[in-house]
Amino acid sequence: MIVEDDPTVLTVVGDYLRAAGYPVAQFADGDAARIALSADVPDVLVLDRMLPGVSGDELCREVRASAPQVAIIMLTALDSVDERINGLEYGADDYVAKPFALRELQLRIDATIRRARGATTSVSPFAVGPFRVDPARRRIWLDDHEISLTTREYELFLFFLQNPERIHSRDEILREVWGWSFGEASTVTVHVRRLREKIEPEPRFPRHLLTEWGAGYRFTVQESE
Incomplete structure:
Protein backbone atom coordinates (compact mmCIF):
# COMPACT_ATOMS: atom_id res chain seq x y z
CA MET A 1 0.00 0.00 0.00
CA ILE A 2 1.25 3.48 -0.96
CA VAL A 3 -0.07 6.59 0.80
CA GLU A 4 1.26 9.73 -0.87
CA ASP A 5 -0.39 13.11 -1.56
CA ASP A 6 1.83 14.05 -4.51
CA PRO A 7 -0.09 12.63 -7.50
CA THR A 8 3.02 12.28 -9.66
CA VAL A 9 4.97 10.38 -7.01
CA LEU A 10 1.92 8.22 -6.22
CA THR A 11 1.41 7.28 -9.87
CA VAL A 12 5.06 6.72 -10.72
CA VAL A 13 5.80 4.59 -7.64
CA GLY A 14 2.59 2.59 -8.03
CA ASP A 15 3.21 1.88 -11.72
CA TYR A 16 6.84 0.93 -11.06
CA LEU A 17 5.99 -1.52 -8.29
CA ARG A 18 3.18 -3.09 -10.33
CA ALA A 19 5.63 -3.60 -13.18
CA ALA A 20 7.93 -5.32 -10.66
CA GLY A 21 5.13 -7.76 -9.82
CA TYR A 22 3.61 -6.28 -6.66
CA PRO A 23 -0.15 -5.82 -6.25
CA VAL A 24 -0.48 -2.21 -5.14
CA ALA A 25 -3.20 -0.15 -3.45
CA GLN A 26 -2.80 3.64 -3.67
CA PHE A 27 -4.25 6.43 -1.53
CA ALA A 28 -3.72 10.19 -1.66
CA ASP A 29 -4.67 11.05 1.94
CA GLY A 30 -4.53 9.58 5.41
CA ASP A 31 -8.30 9.38 5.91
CA ALA A 32 -8.87 7.10 2.90
CA ALA A 33 -5.86 4.98 3.85
CA ARG A 34 -7.13 4.58 7.42
CA ILE A 35 -10.47 3.24 6.15
CA ALA A 36 -8.73 0.83 3.77
CA LEU A 37 -6.37 -0.40 6.47
CA SER A 38 -9.28 -1.27 8.73
CA ALA A 39 -10.44 -3.77 6.10
CA ASP A 40 -7.21 -5.08 4.58
CA VAL A 41 -3.69 -5.12 6.01
CA PRO A 42 -0.80 -4.97 3.51
CA ASP A 43 2.58 -6.65 3.82
CA VAL A 44 4.35 -3.32 3.29
CA LEU A 45 3.08 0.23 3.83
CA VAL A 46 4.95 3.00 1.98
CA LEU A 47 3.85 6.10 3.84
CA ASP A 48 4.41 9.82 3.32
CA ARG A 49 4.70 11.72 6.61
CA MET A 50 3.04 14.93 5.40
CA LEU A 51 -0.52 13.98 4.37
CA PRO A 52 -3.85 15.76 4.25
CA GLY A 53 -6.34 14.46 6.81
CA VAL A 54 -4.73 11.96 9.15
CA SER A 55 -0.98 12.62 9.16
CA GLY A 56 1.50 9.96 8.16
CA ASP A 57 2.95 10.01 11.67
CA GLU A 58 -0.44 9.35 13.25
CA LEU A 59 -1.27 6.65 10.71
CA CYS A 60 2.08 5.02 11.42
CA ARG A 61 1.34 4.93 15.16
CA GLU A 62 -2.11 3.44 14.57
CA VAL A 63 -0.87 0.73 12.23
CA ARG A 64 2.02 -0.13 14.51
CA ALA A 65 -0.37 -0.58 17.45
CA SER A 66 -2.96 -2.65 15.57
CA ALA A 67 -0.82 -4.59 13.08
CA PRO A 68 2.81 -4.91 14.26
CA GLN A 69 3.60 -7.38 11.46
CA VAL A 70 3.24 -4.68 8.76
CA ALA A 71 6.55 -3.33 7.48
CA ILE A 72 6.35 0.48 7.31
CA ILE A 73 8.63 2.50 5.04
CA MET A 74 8.47 6.27 5.52
CA LEU A 75 8.75 8.14 2.22
CA THR A 76 9.30 11.86 2.81
CA ALA A 77 11.13 15.06 2.00
CA LEU A 78 12.05 15.50 5.68
CA ASP A 79 15.56 14.07 5.45
CA SER A 80 17.55 15.52 8.35
CA VAL A 81 18.95 13.05 10.87
CA ASP A 82 16.54 14.31 13.54
CA GLU A 83 13.57 13.86 11.20
CA ARG A 84 14.73 10.36 10.30
CA ILE A 85 14.93 9.47 13.99
CA ASN A 86 11.47 10.96 14.60
CA GLY A 87 9.99 8.86 11.84
CA LEU A 88 11.58 5.71 13.19
CA GLU A 89 10.36 6.48 16.70
CA TYR A 90 6.79 6.70 15.42
CA GLY A 91 7.23 3.04 14.52
CA ALA A 92 8.62 2.99 10.97
CA ASP A 93 10.94 0.16 9.97
CA ASP A 94 12.71 2.07 7.23
CA TYR A 95 13.06 5.60 5.93
CA VAL A 96 13.59 6.72 2.31
CA ALA A 97 14.14 10.43 1.67
CA LYS A 98 12.94 12.28 -1.42
CA PRO A 99 14.24 12.51 -4.05
CA PHE A 100 14.88 8.78 -4.25
CA ALA A 101 15.62 6.10 -6.83
CA LEU A 102 12.69 3.83 -7.64
CA ARG A 103 15.06 0.89 -7.79
CA GLU A 104 16.29 1.60 -4.25
CA LEU A 105 12.72 1.61 -2.93
CA GLN A 106 11.96 -1.65 -4.72
CA LEU A 107 15.10 -3.32 -3.36
CA ARG A 108 14.18 -2.33 0.20
CA ILE A 109 10.67 -3.71 -0.28
CA ASP A 110 12.08 -6.88 -1.83
CA ALA A 111 14.43 -7.40 1.13
CA THR A 112 11.62 -6.82 3.63
CA ILE A 113 9.28 -9.32 1.96
CA ARG A 114 12.02 -11.90 1.48
CA ARG A 115 13.13 -11.83 5.10
CA ALA A 116 9.58 -11.85 6.47
CA ARG A 117 8.44 -14.80 4.36
CA GLY A 118 11.39 -17.09 4.12
CA ALA A 119 14.45 -16.19 6.14
CA THR A 120 13.73 -18.18 9.31
CA THR A 121 11.13 -20.83 8.52
CA SER A 122 13.72 -23.63 8.43
CA VAL A 123 15.03 -22.88 11.93
CA SER A 124 13.70 -25.11 14.72
CA PRO A 125 12.31 -23.60 17.94
Missing part, protein backbone atom coordinates in the same frame (compact mmCIF):
# COMPACT_ATOMS: atom_id res chain seq x y z
CA PHE A 126 15.04 -22.79 20.46
CA ALA A 127 15.63 -21.06 23.78
CA VAL A 128 18.28 -18.62 24.99
CA GLY A 129 18.11 -17.95 28.72
CA PRO A 130 14.55 -16.82 29.57
CA PHE A 131 13.67 -16.25 25.89
CA ARG A 132 11.89 -18.87 23.76
CA VAL A 133 11.67 -18.54 19.99
CA ASP A 134 9.42 -20.18 17.39
CA PRO A 135 10.92 -18.96 14.07
CA ALA A 136 8.30 -20.66 11.88
CA ARG A 137 5.57 -18.66 13.65
CA ARG A 138 7.82 -15.60 14.15
CA ARG A 139 7.01 -15.45 17.86
CA ILE A 140 9.21 -14.86 20.91
CA TRP A 141 8.38 -15.28 24.61
CA LEU A 142 10.03 -13.93 27.74
CA ASP A 143 9.34 -16.55 30.39
CA ASP A 144 5.62 -17.24 29.85
CA HIS A 145 4.72 -13.94 28.22
CA GLU A 146 4.78 -13.39 24.46
CA ILE A 147 6.62 -10.23 23.39
CA SER A 148 4.73 -8.05 20.90
CA LEU A 149 7.28 -7.15 18.23
CA THR A 150 7.14 -5.38 14.90
CA THR A 151 8.55 -7.16 11.86
CA ARG A 152 11.90 -5.40 12.11
CA GLU A 153 12.09 -5.68 15.91
CA TYR A 154 11.53 -9.43 15.58
CA GLU A 155 14.27 -9.78 12.96
CA LEU A 156 16.67 -7.68 15.02
CA PHE A 157 16.02 -9.63 18.22
CA LEU A 158 16.26 -12.95 16.41
CA PHE A 159 19.67 -11.90 15.09
CA PHE A 160 20.87 -11.14 18.62
CA LEU A 161 19.40 -14.36 20.03
CA GLN A 162 21.14 -16.41 17.35
CA ASN A 163 24.46 -14.66 18.03
CA PRO A 164 24.77 -14.22 21.81
CA GLU A 165 27.87 -12.82 23.49
CA ARG A 166 29.19 -11.37 20.23
CA ILE A 167 29.73 -7.65 19.61
CA HIS A 168 27.98 -6.44 16.47
CA SER A 169 28.69 -3.06 14.90
CA ARG A 170 25.82 -0.95 13.59
CA ASP A 171 27.08 -1.46 10.03
CA GLU A 172 27.04 -5.23 10.51
CA ILE A 173 23.51 -5.09 11.91
CA LEU A 174 22.31 -2.96 8.99
CA ARG A 175 23.83 -5.49 6.61
CA GLU A 176 22.56 -8.63 8.32
CA VAL A 177 19.11 -7.47 9.52
CA TRP A 178 18.12 -4.73 7.06
CA GLY A 179 20.01 -6.16 4.10
CA TRP A 180 21.72 -2.81 3.41
CA SER A 181 25.34 -2.43 2.36
CA PHE A 182 25.13 1.17 3.64
CA GLY A 183 22.64 3.21 5.63
CA GLU A 184 21.96 5.54 8.55
CA ALA A 185 23.33 4.17 11.85
CA SER A 186 20.57 5.94 13.76
CA THR A 187 18.15 3.39 12.30
CA VAL A 188 19.81 0.69 14.41
CA THR A 189 20.02 2.94 17.48
CA VAL A 190 16.29 3.65 17.47
CA HIS A 191 15.33 0.01 16.96
CA VAL A 192 17.62 -1.13 19.76
CA ARG A 193 15.99 1.43 22.04
CA ARG A 194 12.51 0.20 21.08
CA LEU A 195 13.56 -3.40 21.61
CA ARG A 196 14.97 -2.65 25.06
CA GLU A 197 11.63 -1.15 26.07
CA LYS A 198 10.04 -4.53 25.43
CA ILE A 199 12.61 -6.99 26.82
CA GLU A 200 14.37 -5.16 29.64
CA PRO A 201 12.96 -4.68 33.19
CA GLU A 202 14.61 -1.24 33.22
CA PRO A 203 15.46 -0.09 29.66
CA ARG A 204 17.77 2.68 30.89
CA PHE A 205 19.93 0.05 32.60
CA PRO A 206 19.79 -2.93 30.23
CA ARG A 207 20.74 -6.40 31.46
CA HIS A 208 20.60 -8.26 28.15
CA LEU A 209 21.05 -5.90 25.21
CA LEU A 210 24.22 -4.03 26.08
CA THR A 211 26.02 -1.14 24.41
CA GLU A 212 29.71 -1.73 23.81
CA TRP A 213 30.89 1.85 23.47
CA GLY A 214 32.74 2.54 20.24
CA ALA A 215 32.03 -0.96 18.95
CA GLY A 216 28.29 -1.72 18.81
CA TYR A 217 25.91 -3.96 20.75
CA ARG A 218 26.13 -7.30 22.52
CA PHE A 219 23.32 -9.59 23.66
CA THR A 220 23.86 -11.62 26.83
CA VAL A 221 21.71 -13.68 29.20
CA GLN A 222 24.22 -13.18 32.00
CA GLU A 223 23.00 -10.40 34.26
CA SER A 224 25.71 -7.98 35.32
CA GLU A 225 26.47 -7.76 39.03
Whole structure:
Protein backbone atom coordinates (compact mmCIF):
# COMPACT_ATOMS: atom_id res chain seq x y z
CA MET A 1 0.00 0.00 0.00
CA ILE A 2 1.25 3.48 -0.96
CA VAL A 3 -0.07 6.59 0.80
CA GLU A 4 1.26 9.73 -0.87
CA ASP A 5 -0.39 13.11 -1.56
CA ASP A 6 1.83 14.05 -4.51
CA PRO A 7 -0.09 12.63 -7.50
CA THR A 8 3.02 12.28 -9.66
CA VAL A 9 4.97 10.38 -7.01
CA LEU A 10 1.92 8.22 -6.22
CA THR A 11 1.41 7.28 -9.87
CA VAL A 12 5.06 6.72 -10.72
CA VAL A 13 5.80 4.59 -7.64
CA GLY A 14 2.59 2.59 -8.03
CA ASP A 15 3.21 1.88 -11.72
CA TYR A 16 6.84 0.93 -11.06
CA LEU A 17 5.99 -1.52 -8.29
CA ARG A 18 3.18 -3.09 -10.33
CA ALA A 19 5.63 -3.60 -13.18
CA ALA A 20 7.93 -5.32 -10.66
CA GLY A 21 5.13 -7.76 -9.82
CA TYR A 22 3.61 -6.28 -6.66
CA PRO A 23 -0.15 -5.82 -6.25
CA VAL A 24 -0.48 -2.21 -5.14
CA ALA A 25 -3.20 -0.15 -3.45
CA GLN A 26 -2.80 3.64 -3.67
CA PHE A 27 -4.25 6.43 -1.53
CA ALA A 28 -3.72 10.19 -1.66
CA ASP A 29 -4.67 11.05 1.94
CA GLY A 30 -4.53 9.58 5.41
CA ASP A 31 -8.30 9.38 5.91
CA ALA A 32 -8.87 7.10 2.90
CA ALA A 33 -5.86 4.98 3.85
CA ARG A 34 -7.13 4.58 7.42
CA ILE A 35 -10.47 3.24 6.15
CA ALA A 36 -8.73 0.83 3.77
CA LEU A 37 -6.37 -0.40 6.47
CA SER A 38 -9.28 -1.27 8.73
CA ALA A 39 -10.44 -3.77 6.10
CA ASP A 40 -7.21 -5.08 4.58
CA VAL A 41 -3.69 -5.12 6.01
CA PRO A 42 -0.80 -4.97 3.51
CA ASP A 43 2.58 -6.65 3.82
CA VAL A 44 4.35 -3.32 3.29
CA LEU A 45 3.08 0.23 3.83
CA VAL A 46 4.95 3.00 1.98
CA LEU A 47 3.85 6.10 3.84
CA ASP A 48 4.41 9.82 3.32
CA ARG A 49 4.70 11.72 6.61
CA MET A 50 3.04 14.93 5.40
CA LEU A 51 -0.52 13.98 4.37
CA PRO A 52 -3.85 15.76 4.25
CA GLY A 53 -6.34 14.46 6.81
CA VAL A 54 -4.73 11.96 9.15
CA SER A 55 -0.98 12.62 9.16
CA GLY A 56 1.50 9.96 8.16
CA ASP A 57 2.95 10.01 11.67
CA GLU A 58 -0.44 9.35 13.25
CA LEU A 59 -1.27 6.65 10.71
CA CYS A 60 2.08 5.02 11.42
CA ARG A 61 1.34 4.93 15.16
CA GLU A 62 -2.11 3.44 14.57
CA VAL A 63 -0.87 0.73 12.23
CA ARG A 64 2.02 -0.13 14.51
CA ALA A 65 -0.37 -0.58 17.45
CA SER A 66 -2.96 -2.65 15.57
CA ALA A 67 -0.82 -4.59 13.08
CA PRO A 68 2.81 -4.91 14.26
CA GLN A 69 3.60 -7.38 11.46
CA VAL A 70 3.24 -4.68 8.76
CA ALA A 71 6.55 -3.33 7.48
CA ILE A 72 6.35 0.48 7.31
CA ILE A 73 8.63 2.50 5.04
CA MET A 74 8.47 6.27 5.52
CA LEU A 75 8.75 8.14 2.22
CA THR A 76 9.30 11.86 2.81
CA ALA A 77 11.13 15.06 2.00
CA LEU A 78 12.05 15.50 5.68
CA ASP A 79 15.56 14.07 5.45
CA SER A 80 17.55 15.52 8.35
CA VAL A 81 18.95 13.05 10.87
CA ASP A 82 16.54 14.31 13.54
CA GLU A 83 13.57 13.86 11.20
CA ARG A 84 14.73 10.36 10.30
CA ILE A 85 14.93 9.47 13.99
CA ASN A 86 11.47 10.96 14.60
CA GLY A 87 9.99 8.86 11.84
CA LEU A 88 11.58 5.71 13.19
CA GLU A 89 10.36 6.48 16.70
CA TYR A 90 6.79 6.70 15.42
CA GLY A 91 7.23 3.04 14.52
CA ALA A 92 8.62 2.99 10.97
CA ASP A 93 10.94 0.16 9.97
CA ASP A 94 12.71 2.07 7.23
CA TYR A 95 13.06 5.60 5.93
CA VAL A 96 13.59 6.72 2.31
CA ALA A 97 14.14 10.43 1.67
CA LYS A 98 12.94 12.28 -1.42
CA PRO A 99 14.24 12.51 -4.05
CA PHE A 100 14.88 8.78 -4.25
CA ALA A 101 15.62 6.10 -6.83
CA LEU A 102 12.69 3.83 -7.64
CA ARG A 103 15.06 0.89 -7.79
CA GLU A 104 16.29 1.60 -4.25
CA LEU A 105 12.72 1.61 -2.93
CA GLN A 106 11.96 -1.65 -4.72
CA LEU A 107 15.10 -3.32 -3.36
CA ARG A 108 14.18 -2.33 0.20
CA ILE A 109 10.67 -3.71 -0.28
CA ASP A 110 12.08 -6.88 -1.83
CA ALA A 111 14.43 -7.40 1.13
CA THR A 112 11.62 -6.82 3.63
CA ILE A 113 9.28 -9.32 1.96
CA ARG A 114 12.02 -11.90 1.48
CA ARG A 115 13.13 -11.83 5.10
CA ALA A 116 9.58 -11.85 6.47
CA ARG A 117 8.44 -14.80 4.36
CA GLY A 118 11.39 -17.09 4.12
CA ALA A 119 14.45 -16.19 6.14
CA THR A 120 13.73 -18.18 9.31
CA THR A 121 11.13 -20.83 8.52
CA SER A 122 13.72 -23.63 8.43
CA VAL A 123 15.03 -22.88 11.93
CA SER A 124 13.70 -25.11 14.72
CA PRO A 125 12.31 -23.60 17.94
CA PHE A 126 15.04 -22.79 20.46
CA ALA A 127 15.63 -21.06 23.78
CA VAL A 128 18.28 -18.62 24.99
CA GLY A 129 18.11 -17.95 28.72
CA PRO A 130 14.55 -16.82 29.57
CA PHE A 131 13.67 -16.25 25.89
CA ARG A 132 11.89 -18.87 23.76
CA VAL A 133 11.67 -18.54 19.99
CA ASP A 134 9.42 -20.18 17.39
CA PRO A 135 10.92 -18.96 14.07
CA ALA A 136 8.30 -20.66 11.88
CA ARG A 137 5.57 -18.66 13.65
CA ARG A 138 7.82 -15.60 14.15
CA ARG A 139 7.01 -15.45 17.86
CA ILE A 140 9.21 -14.86 20.91
CA TRP A 141 8.38 -15.28 24.61
CA LEU A 142 10.03 -13.93 27.74
CA ASP A 143 9.34 -16.55 30.39
CA ASP A 144 5.62 -17.24 29.85
CA HIS A 145 4.72 -13.94 28.22
CA GLU A 146 4.78 -13.39 24.46
CA ILE A 147 6.62 -10.23 23.39
CA SER A 148 4.73 -8.05 20.90
CA LEU A 149 7.28 -7.15 18.23
CA THR A 150 7.14 -5.38 14.90
CA THR A 151 8.55 -7.16 11.86
CA ARG A 152 11.90 -5.40 12.11
CA GLU A 153 12.09 -5.68 15.91
CA TYR A 154 11.53 -9.43 15.58
CA GLU A 155 14.27 -9.78 12.96
CA LEU A 156 16.67 -7.68 15.02
CA PHE A 157 16.02 -9.63 18.22
CA LEU A 158 16.26 -12.95 16.41
CA PHE A 159 19.67 -11.90 15.09
CA PHE A 160 20.87 -11.14 18.62
CA LEU A 161 19.40 -14.36 20.03
CA GLN A 162 21.14 -16.41 17.35
CA ASN A 163 24.46 -14.66 18.03
CA PRO A 164 24.77 -14.22 21.81
CA GLU A 165 27.87 -12.82 23.49
CA ARG A 166 29.19 -11.37 20.23
CA ILE A 167 29.73 -7.65 19.61
CA HIS A 168 27.98 -6.44 16.47
CA SER A 169 28.69 -3.06 14.90
CA ARG A 170 25.82 -0.95 13.59
CA ASP A 171 27.08 -1.46 10.03
CA GLU A 172 27.04 -5.23 10.51
CA ILE A 173 23.51 -5.09 11.91
CA LEU A 174 22.31 -2.96 8.99
CA ARG A 175 23.83 -5.49 6.61
CA GLU A 176 22.56 -8.63 8.32
CA VAL A 177 19.11 -7.47 9.52
CA TRP A 178 18.12 -4.73 7.06
CA GLY A 179 20.01 -6.16 4.10
CA TRP A 180 21.72 -2.81 3.41
CA SER A 181 25.34 -2.43 2.36
CA PHE A 182 25.13 1.17 3.64
CA GLY A 183 22.64 3.21 5.63
CA GLU A 184 21.96 5.54 8.55
CA ALA A 185 23.33 4.17 11.85
CA SER A 186 20.57 5.94 13.76
CA THR A 187 18.15 3.39 12.30
CA VAL A 188 19.81 0.69 14.41
CA THR A 189 20.02 2.94 17.48
CA VAL A 190 16.29 3.65 17.47
CA HIS A 191 15.33 0.01 16.96
CA VAL A 192 17.62 -1.13 19.76
CA ARG A 193 15.99 1.43 22.04
CA ARG A 194 12.51 0.20 21.08
CA LEU A 195 13.56 -3.40 21.61
CA ARG A 196 14.97 -2.65 25.06
CA GLU A 197 11.63 -1.15 26.07
CA LYS A 198 10.04 -4.53 25.43
CA ILE A 199 12.61 -6.99 26.82
CA GLU A 200 14.37 -5.16 29.64
CA PRO A 201 12.96 -4.68 33.19
CA GLU A 202 14.61 -1.24 33.22
CA PRO A 203 15.46 -0.09 29.66
CA ARG A 204 17.77 2.68 30.89
CA PHE A 205 19.93 0.05 32.60
CA PRO A 206 19.79 -2.93 30.23
CA ARG A 207 20.74 -6.40 31.46
CA HIS A 208 20.60 -8.26 28.15
CA LEU A 209 21.05 -5.90 25.21
CA LEU A 210 24.22 -4.03 26.08
CA THR A 211 26.02 -1.14 24.41
CA GLU A 212 29.71 -1.73 23.81
CA TRP A 213 30.89 1.85 23.47
CA GLY A 214 32.74 2.54 20.24
CA ALA A 215 32.03 -0.96 18.95
CA GLY A 216 28.29 -1.72 18.81
CA TYR A 217 25.91 -3.96 20.75
CA ARG A 218 26.13 -7.30 22.52
CA PHE A 219 23.32 -9.59 23.66
CA THR A 220 23.86 -11.62 26.83
CA VAL A 221 21.71 -13.68 29.20
CA GLN A 222 24.22 -13.18 32.00
CA GLU A 223 23.00 -10.40 34.26
CA SER A 224 25.71 -7.98 35.32
CA GLU A 225 26.47 -7.76 39.03
